[in-house]
Amino acid sequence: MTEEYDYIIEFKNITKKFPGVIANNDVSLSIRQGEIFALLGENGAGKSTLMSILFGMYEPDQGEIWLRGEKVKINSPNQATELSIGMVHQHFKLVENFTITENIVLGIEPQKSVLGLPIVDIKGTDQKIKDLSHKYGLDVNPTDLIEDINVSTRQRVEILKMLYREAEILIFDEPTAMLTPQEIEFLLEIIKNLQADGKTIILISHKLDEIKQVADRCAVLRHGELIDILDVKTTSTQTMANLMVGKQISLSLDKEKNDPGKTVLEVDNLVIENELGIEIVHDVSFVIRTGEIFSLAGVSGNGQMEIADAIAGLIPVKSGKIKFEQTEITDFSVRDRTELGISYIPEDRQRFGLILEMPLSTNLALKSYYKEPFSRNHILQDRVFLDYSDQLINKFDIRSGQGSATIVRSMSGGNQQKAIIAREIDLDSKLLIFVQPTRGLDIGAIQAVRERMIAERDKGKAILLVSLELDEIMSCSDRIGVIYNGKLQRVSDADLISREEIGEAMMGVANNEQ
Amino acid sequence: MNNNLKNKNFLLRLLGDPKYQFISIPIFAIICSLIVSAIIILIVGQNPLTAYKGLMQGAGILAKDKYASFQGQPTDFMETLDKMTPMLFAALAVAIALRAGLFNIGVSGQMLIAGFVATITIGYSRQMSPFLAKPLVALIGMIIGALAGGLIGFFKIKFNINEVVSSIMLNYIYQYVFSYFINTKYIDPVTRQSRNIGANARLTLMQMEIGSYKMRIPIFFLVAIIVAIILYFFMNRTSQGLEISSIGFNSDAAQYAGIDVNRRLLHVMLISGALAGLAGVTYYLGYQPSILPKSLSSIGFDSIAVSLLGNNNPIGIIFSSFLITVIDRGATYMRSAAGVEQEIAALMSGIILLFSAMGVYMRQKFAALLGKNRMRG
Structure with a gap:
């Protein structure tokens, strides 16, 4: 040619x-x-x-x-x-x-x-x-x-x-x-x-x-x-x-040994069906304690997203119990769970996490708009929305064209994700659920999100991390559960399991059959 | 050349900047339709300016050349306001539903059921005091309308029936069931409509002498304006209003944020139905005193476009319902004054509504031309 x-x-x-x-x-x-x-x-x-x-x-x-x-x-x-x-x-x-x-x-x-x-x-x-x-x-x-x-x-x-x-x-x-x-x-x-x-x-x-x-x-x-x-x-x-x-960045993550405390979340024999009535999560049980990051590792579509949705209350469970600090919350509404202390960073940030047509300030208050001081007698307090939004924008370095007034649709994916993380972390919940938190983000942003997650752990939060990236699981977790075909194959302390062992469990090779 | 470009940019800035679009786009749509209508009037061989003047005179905005005794510009104007009242309520009913992403195409049916029930319960009880009858008519209209709207909401959240389908079907059911009752029980053999309600229950005061005129007084006109203002406040400034908009934009995210989506949708349909009910009683027991069997009022359908023309914003809807009513009301006089057939007025409303329905497209198009489209990167 x-x-x-x-x-x-x-x-x-x-x-x-x-x-x-x-x-x-x-x-x-x-x-x-x-x-x-x-x-x-x-x-x-x-x-x-x-x-x-x-x-x-x-x-x-x-x-x-x-x-x-x-x-x-x-x-x-x-x-x-x-x-x-x-x-x-x-x-x-x-x-x-x-x-x-x-x-x-x-x-x-x-x-x-x-x-x-x-x-x-x-x-x-x-x-x-x-x-x-x-x-x-x-x-x-x-x-x-x-x-x-x-x-x-x-x-x-x-x-x-x-x-x-x-x-x-x-x-x-x-x-x-x-x-x-x-x-x-x-x-x-x-x-x-x-x-x-x-x-x-x-x-x-x-x-x-x-x-x-x-x-x-x-x-x-x-x-x-x-x-x-x-x-x-x-x-x-x-x-x-x-x-x-544009500056020297470190590609490794500093993480100290954690010090877990009492149980925050307890999931007992959870069974979930999809809309077609097919069981996609079978009999899953695990606990998460304060000050630890528990990860669910697995290939996409093995039920891990549904477990996160069910804990947040977005989808119903068929059987089993979800307990939050001794209270059974299996039938609680989404809002009741949020108020008890569950934050959720969802996988699909544009479909669930944000209302793209609304300004950043509203999106940052999406889980607190109805409470004082955002609303007084059901009347929205614009000033409070703006002040709060400006505060989070500074604290979490959210970049956008027109600050609090920016329509979220016009923001880049990474900054949209930062906005969700800012909102959810600032709720100061005892349990934080992170699903694919760094998907589509660049190195600098990924590093920031992971550091933030570990900082929250060090503050004594209980964290559930669901990720498809093995690197992320390996570098952030304290304990790891591997899920395959809706079943929890293995649960192990992070330093007692190798990358290869996780990989095998992800492909369905059961531990006790080896 | 440079200056020309600058002018173009100024116009484009007005039309393309989301900050001004809420007002610039509807005005642009109206100007476009006036131009298109003028061309049509020219084609039929008449002078568009005379025609437009005739419209305004007929609606009581401009004075006619001569009036009958006890008649005058204020008489015409009050009649325009009387007709605007149900249109305003109906368009507000559409607007609040649209805010939640629901298309309440059943406003006509809800108007009819509210009007019918109010007519047979209070309308024919001629000995009741007007001070009791009139509020009762409004109350019954609201309640029946709310139930009719709520039914659509219930079907939607319980059985996942699309609100457009259920409301169209219910429109037919109301239309024929109530025709049956009107024809068998309440018919006036001369007019072939339901018998006129008593003046005690009518929400429009007829033949009121004010100064040298005898005019209509639509008691609920001011109520409609106040309701529009309250609704504006409710939709834009309250936490419930924010929840409704959230559901309309993205119901998945609304659910994720902890909003009880189904409960809110039911509320919205109850409110929308109540407003449609008020439209029903101010029309069937106000602007007119009777119900024509086997027909639905066109107000219920026109209100969809009126709401769009007003940007689904209650304050905007006050203006858009006024405009559409003026054209509608001025049509008869336009024919006698300018020799333009009154169907041309219906055509004009149609053209305005068509252009206003294109508003969303125009917003995006102008915004794109201005380069305010969404950023990626």
Whole structure:
């Protein structure tokens, strides 16, 4: 293949401003055909904005985009698709009750003529999708419904969507944020296959290991500015991390031995059914004491999220008891539990944790708005909301365009998460439930959340941590329970169990059968 | 050129900035519809300005050239307010439900059941003192309306029946069941409507002599305005109002925050129904004295669009219900004064409501043009 151009994509002096924030400031980048190019930066550094500009979702305030040696103006994602650019978003855009094939062809449905009428030809396309899927090792069954397949498969469907549209430039926005370690390995393999086939890949990430593993070059963005472009092979992850946050950061966590006290939460023989009446949690029992972090480790979808929801009162239990400081709370309402002293940082922060259309100040008071001093005789006290919000913004370093008045939807994912954590910690509850607290956050933010969690433990709080990341479990926990298929396989002190043993239990190898 | 760009930016700032959109977008929608309506009037060969003037004269905003005895601009204006009262109550009923994410399309049915029950219980008891009858009519209207609204809420939270489906079905049931009773028991053989209620129970005082005029006095007009203000305060300044908005935006997050979502939804439908009931009694026992069988009042449906035009904001709805009523009421005079068929007025309301329904789209579009769309990164 010969090209008359040096670079397939060139960003020339791109500037994009949002109210109160400069998302991209005079960014110039050039990407070669067939390379894996990583964009590294903290939350809010402007990575996604830059890619959204390339994908036609935003118009830059200044600057030009050149594609294959020609200046282009990309006004919509459809136009980007025509220019063979494809993007896998962080939040998938799939129709739940359609099959994989139907989702892939949506918008460009292949037609055949039956009795002179145009009919969508799904059957014929299934085979085509299957072949495409084999070619890149994507391994999906085209006739499966989206609602029946897991996150990793859904992501592969998104990749197939791009390939089906013959995309040559593939953008991945934080593709590994929601995947298990095995799934991540699998995805990185797929990305390498795509590169081998001549595709150009842009990887937005803040996971240094992954970038190190697959990327050729890497651009570091900080506060909307391009800091440096690095050759990944010759640069250490520590250097990348320092460039990303702009200061020396430590990648290790200081944690002293804990000193657990009396039991705060007691879960006895908990059984939970899903909406279809299928038992997804079987007979789970554990306790959490003051001053300890108890983690539930496991692969996604093994019942751990449901246990957290049930303790918080969001879903009913079929049988079993939940006790909080000797009081049985199994039938308590969500609010009663909150008032007793349970804080909950949910997995899906946009669906449960926040009301995106409302301002930050309201969201920060979402669990206390009805109490004095926020409400007096049911009348909301705006001043109190604002003062409280300003206080939390300072204390937890929540960054947003317009402070307390910012509509939460416009904030970056990391700052949304900070807002939830600020609210829940400030309730001063005796039990804190953290579910996937660092999902989608950058290194600096992850470190801050974990340190905060350990600080709360040291203050004598009882903490339940549910995480899919083994690193997080290993570095934060005092005790670890491993869950597989709705059953608690093992419970052990953190320093008495190895990473490998957890991994085995996660895959269903029972301890006593070894 | 530069200046031109600056002007454009000024207009765009007004329309695109979320801070001003609550007022700029409805006004923009109204201006657009006036222009489109003017074009239609031009096409039928009439002068739009004369037509608009006729509308205003008919509604009592401008003075007509001549009046019959005891009639005058104030007479017309009071009649406009009389018709606006049920529209305002109905639109408030829609607005509070929409705030919680519920689409109460059954306002017409709730108006009818409230109006019917109040008519047969109090409306025909001619010897009752007006000081007792009138408050009782309002009270019965509210209670019956609340029960009818609450029923929809109950279906929703107990059996998960979509409120749109249940309210449409209930609309039919009310319409035909009450027609049956009106036709068999309460019919006036001449008018083919239910017999007129007594003046003692009517919520509009008729033929009141004030100065040299004989006019209507809608007793509940001021009540409606006060209710709108209270509702504004309730929706925006109280903890219950915040809970209702939270449910409307994201009921999962509301539940997570500890809000009893089902209980609140039931409350909202009770309030919405009570407001629809007040619309019912101020219409069937106020603006008119009787019920036409086998029909639902169009107010219940127009109120959905009036609420949208008013941004679902009770204060905005005071203005939007006034505007729509003025167009409706001025239509007859517009025909005689400007020779424009009165159906054109209905067309104008339709166009305004169509543009106002596009308000959400326009908000986002203008905001996007201004670059105030959401930030990622």
